[in-house]
Amino acid sequence: MSLKVENLTVYYQTLRGDVQALEDVSFEIADGEIMGLAGESGCGKTTLAHSLIYLSPPMKYVKGSVQLDGRNLPVERMQDMVSFRCNDISIIPQYAMNALNPIRKIGKMIEELVEAKKMDFEAIKPELLRRLDLVKLPREVLDMYPIELSGGMKQRMVMVISTILNPSLLIADEVTSALDVASQKAVAEMLVEFRDQDCTNSMIVVTHDISILYQIADSIMIMYAGQLAEKASTKTIINSPRHPYTKMLISSLPEIGVKYTDKRLEGIPGKPPLLLDPPIGCRFRERCPLAFDKCEEVPPFIEIEENHFVACWKETEDLA
Amino acid sequence: MLKLDKVTKTYRIGTFGSKELHAVSDVSFDIKDGEVVSLIGESGSGKTTIGKMVLHLTPISSGTILLDETDVSALKEDEEKEYYRTVQGVFQDPFSSYNPIFKADRIFEIIHDIFYPDVDEEAWKEKVHKALKDVGLNPEHVLDKFPHQLSGGQLQRFLIARALLLDIKFLVADEIISMLDASTRIDVLNLLAELKKKGLSILFITHDLSLANYISERAVILYRGCIAEMGTTEKIFNSPRHPYTQMLIASVPRLDQKWDKAVTIEENSDPIGYEDGCVYYGRCPLAYEKCRERPVPVEIDTDHFVACWKVTDPHT
Numbered sequence: 001m002s003l004k005v006e007n008l009t010v011y012y013q014t015l016r017g018d019v020q021a022l023e024d025v026s027f028e029i030a031d032g033e034i035m036g037l038a039g040e041s042g043c044g045k046t047t048l049a050h051s052l053i054y055l056s057p058p059m060k061y062v063k064g065s066v067q068l069d070g071r072n073l074p075v076e077r078m079q080d081m082v083s084f085r086c087n088d089i090s091i092i093p094q095y096a097m098n099a100l101n102p103i104r105k106i107g108k109m110i111e112e113l114v115e116a117k118k119m120d121f122e123a124i125k126p127e128l129l130r131r132l133d134l135v136k137l138p139r140e141v142l143d144m145y146p147i148e149l150s151g152g153m154k155q156r157m158v159m160v161i162s163t164i165l166n167p168s169l170l171i172a173d174e175v176t177s178a179l180d181v182a183s184q185k186a187v188a189e190m191l192v193e194f195r196d197q198d199c200t201n202s203m204i205v206v207t208h209d210i211s212i213l214y215q216i217a218d219s220i221m222i223m224y225a226g227q228l229a230e231k232a233s234t235k236t237i238i239n240s241p242r243h244p245y246t247k248m249l250i251s252s253l254p255e256i257g258v259k260y261t262d263k264r265l266e267g268i269p270g271k272p273p274l275l276l277d278p279p280i281g282c283r284f285r286e287r288c289p290l291a292f293d294k295c296e297e298v299p300p301f302i303e304i305e306e307n308h309f310v311a312c313w314k315e316t317e318d319l320a
Numbered sequence: 321m322l323k324l325d326k327v328t329k330t331y332r333i334g335t336f337g338s339k340e341l342h343a344v345s346d347v348s349f350d351i352k353d354g355e356v357v358s359l360i361g362e363s364g365s366g367k368t369t370i371g372k373m374v375l376h377l378t379p380i381s382s383g384t385i386l387l388d389e390t391d392v393s394a395l396k397e398d399e400e401k402e403y404y405r406t407v408q409g410v411f412q413d414p415f416s417s418y419n420p421i422f423k424a425d426r427i428f429e430i431i432h433d434i435f436y437p438d439v440d441e442e443a444w445k446e447k448v449h450k451a452l453k454d455v456g457l458n459p460e461h462v463l464d465k466f467p468h469q470l471s472g473g474q475l476q477r478f479l480i481a482r483a484l485l486l487d488i489k490f491l492v493a494d495e496i497i498s499m500l501d502a503s504t505r506i507d508v509l510n511l512l513a514e515l516k517k518k519g520l521s522i523l524f525i526t527h528d529l530s531l532a533n534y535i536s537e538r539a540v541i542l543y544r545g546c547i548a549e550m551g552t553t554e555k556i557f558n559s560p561r562h563p564y565t566q567m568l569i570a571s572v573p574r575l576d577q578k579w580d581k582a583v584t585i586e587e588n589s590d591p592i593g594y595e596d597g598c599v600y601y602g603r604c605p606l607a608y609e610k611c612r613e614r615p616v617p618v619e620i621d622t623d624h625f626v627a628c629w630k631v632t633d634p635h636t
Contacts, residue, residue, distance in 0.1 A: 040501040041472075151363070180362035180527060185571040185579060208501065211573035238575055252506045254534040256557065256572050260513045265534075267510075268503035271471045 001070075002202040003029040003052075003169055008064030008075075010051045018060065019275045021047040023226045025064070026301060027309070029169070034195055034203045036213030036234070038249075039223035042272055046094065048223070049171045049206050051075060053091050069168055069201075086117060090167035090200070094174040096158035100146035107142030110161060117165070124164060131160045134197065135190050152183030156190065163199045170200040176212055188216050210253060214238055219307070222246045225272050225283035228301050232308040242310045245284050282313070290314050321521045322374065322490060323350040327383035329369050329545075343369045344545045346383070346616075351490075356512065356522045358532035358553070360568075361542035367525045370542075371492045374523060375409045376400065387490065405435060408483035412495035414475035418467040424475065425463050427482045435486060451481040455511055473504030480511065491515070494525045509535055529572050533557050538623070541565050544599040547617050551624035561626045564600050598629070606630050 008025045011018035021044045029035050037045045047059070052075060055061055061076035068088055074080040093099050101109050110128065111121040132139055135156040146154055155175060163170060172191060176184040194200055205217055213220050214234055221231040222245065230243040241247050248268045258265070270287040273279050279286060281296040288295070294313040301311040310316060329344040344366040351357045361367045372378040374385055376392050385392040387407060395403055411417060418424055428448050436444065449459045455477040462474055470478070476496055483491055493512065497505040512522060512535060526532050532539055533553055540550040541564065549562040560566045570580055597612040598604070604611070610629045617625035618632040626632060 040503060181529065181568055181571040182362070185573070188573075189579070189581070209573070210502070211575050214575050215573050215579050249502060250575075252502055253575065254506065254509070254530045255575055256530040256533055256569070258530070258534055259553070260510065260534055264510065264513075265506045267505070267507040271473075271504075 001028055002031050002033070002068065003204075004067040005052075006065045006067075008048075008051065008066060009062040010047055010055065010064075011060045011062055012047075013058045013060050014276070017276055020278050021059075021226050021275055022051060023278075024298075025228055027221060027228065027231055029202050029204070032195065032202055033219060034192065034205060034217045035231075036210075036217035036220040037204055037206045037223065038208060038210050038213060038220060039229075040272060041208065042225075042275075043223045044226040044275075045206050045223050046173060047226075049091065049173050049204060052169075052204075053081070053085060053089050053171060054078075055081075086162075086165045086167060088167055089169045089171070090162045090165070091171040091173060092159055092162045092175050095178065096175060097151045097154040097178065099158050100154060102146055105143055105145055106149075106157060110142070110164075113161065114164070119165075128160070128164060131164065131199070134193065134199075135160055136186075150183075152179055152187065155179065155183070155187055159187070159190065159194070163194055166199060168201045170194070170203045171206065172203060173206045174208070175205075176207060176209065184212070185215075188212055192216050210238075210250065211255075222249070225278060226275055227283055227298075228309070228311055229284070230308075230310050230312075231301075232305075236308055242304065242308070242315045243312045244288050244290050244314070282311070321351050321353045321355070321388065322523070323384075323386040324348055324370070324374075325384045325386070327370070327373065327385060328381045329366070329373060329378070330381040342545050344373075347542075347545070347547055348383075348617075349540050349547070349550055351521050351523060353489075353521055354516060354519045355538065356516050356524055356536040358536040358539040359523060359525045359542060360527065360529060360532050360539055362527060364544070365542040366545035367527075367542050368494055369545075371409065371494045371523060371525050374490075375407065375492055376403060377409075401434070405486050406488055407490045407492070408486060408488045409492040409494060410476065410479045410483060410496050413499055414472050414479060415467065415499075417479055418475065420467055422466075424465055424467045424470060424478055427478065428485065431482060431485050447485060448481075451484045452478075454484055455481045456507065457481070471504065472500050473508060476500060476508055477511065480508075480515075484515075489519075489521065491520055491522045492525070493522055495527070497531065498526070498528065505531075529557070529569060530574075541568070546599045546614075547625070547627055548600065549624075549626050549628075550617065551621070555621065555624045561620065561624075561631045562600075562628045563604050563606055563630070598627075600628075 006026045010022040012021050039045050052066060055075050066073040066075050073084060114121045114124055129139055137153060137156055176187050179187060195203055217234050219233050220237040222229045224245050230246045241250055252265055252267050254265060268287055273283055282299050285291045285295045299311045299313045301309050302316045303309050304315055325348050327344060327347045331341045331343055333339050333341050359367045373380050376395055380393045432444050452459045457477055462470060467475060497508050516522060524536055536553050539553050539556045541548045543564050549565045560569055596614060598615050601607050601611050615627040615629050617627040619625050
């Protein structure tokens, strides 16, 4: 088991009280698994990704534990996480194209980063060059400034930097969202390539685009308003989802070849609740067509079939 | 309705404007009454520039844009107001379309003050309520709120309601749903489809092919400011002929089939040979000698135009 998260709860501190952005999240990721993490904006997917690696104020650790390869990750202590970052767990940040220092040549910037980790740049360089070949970047980019690269190239450059120390877990936060379809495909395929080449053991791919996850992920976890809704293999989530939110989300996606004249798709009425004062029980209750009395209690995240977890009373009432 | 004829936009770049950048070159297409036409392209393909020229927000370097009988490039300042009664735009980021200091309904007040100063408060309020209902919002819930109290989808529908207050005939929708969540974006799309039924023509600018396919009858594929392919949506999506369109469609992530590994050809950071030749020359797997000349869109089938020598002139 590569990653094991138990009851992780993280709030944002604000003047008006705590925003309950992540509530009792428990899940596991297997060795070599690429897990997609999907949901609407504000559902807590980025909060989850960040709290695993850089839990900084205004984020506030409330409870829960994180284990990586059997070792406890001290996510609540910023300083103690330093030795884990990049070495064991690494992130490709959102808007990675803006993550490069504009006034340093890329090679120089990497050198500084590696030295900050107290490592020898020359020892790492052969591997760095091999990785550049892997993502199909010319080696000359090391002598270029970020402005000379296109968005897709910068994205790939950041991917190389994030994985250069072979982390056990890589978090890719919305890496494909700002790219054109052609670059999107190339970057997504490279993520899989990174896993296949053992640049990283397992991966969390955070995105709002489920069709991308269908292409690359082994499993998909759906979040709603800070709670987990469903986790299962990619095939199961797409073809036979059980949580009403997942069902509605999947059916609202326009696919190529679908026209409104033939098949009118429906959205999900309503909007996500404010997490400053979230509703008691299942947070999807207000928008859920199936909601009943029981939903005033928080539904447990239960395994209904092998590797298929759902948090919905309609599905789990008999089991619980 | 709208007719673009050899529209070109050139920017001067470099020191003292010594170089020219063709953001849009020789683009011609038309949009009929009550039709939705998608303008599809990657970033930098000139799709937003075309939208801005239609909205008279940026001048046209050469060529003409005709809306019914009005020549957009020749609009005088005092004619602009009349033009905007019939043509309006909605843009990508709903959050930056509002002034966060004022309540969101201020956008309606501005329309009231400028275009309908004679309408009294009561009648105007009714008109606003009707427009909000038309876009599927409950006026009770959304009026008298600040922009941050509304969701992206609501703000975007507000902007469409604002455009509807003006009895417009033409809407430029520039990436209006790319910032919205999957659960709300489909509602905005369906709204556009409703408006279309009522006779509104829409220029739907997007980079997302599945959305374009869902909403539009015709599509125009742009690459580096030139039309690569255009025609009815069925023809473009089911039998694309231009190598760029074929590559684009194969790269769209789908839920019913996995990607074919081989087909992606990425943006070349240093494209060569496109100054006078085909703009796709640097990336095209089929490029040959003839492609040093710029291809023009040729009608290969009823309402299906392709700008590619391999397709239109296969014998050379």
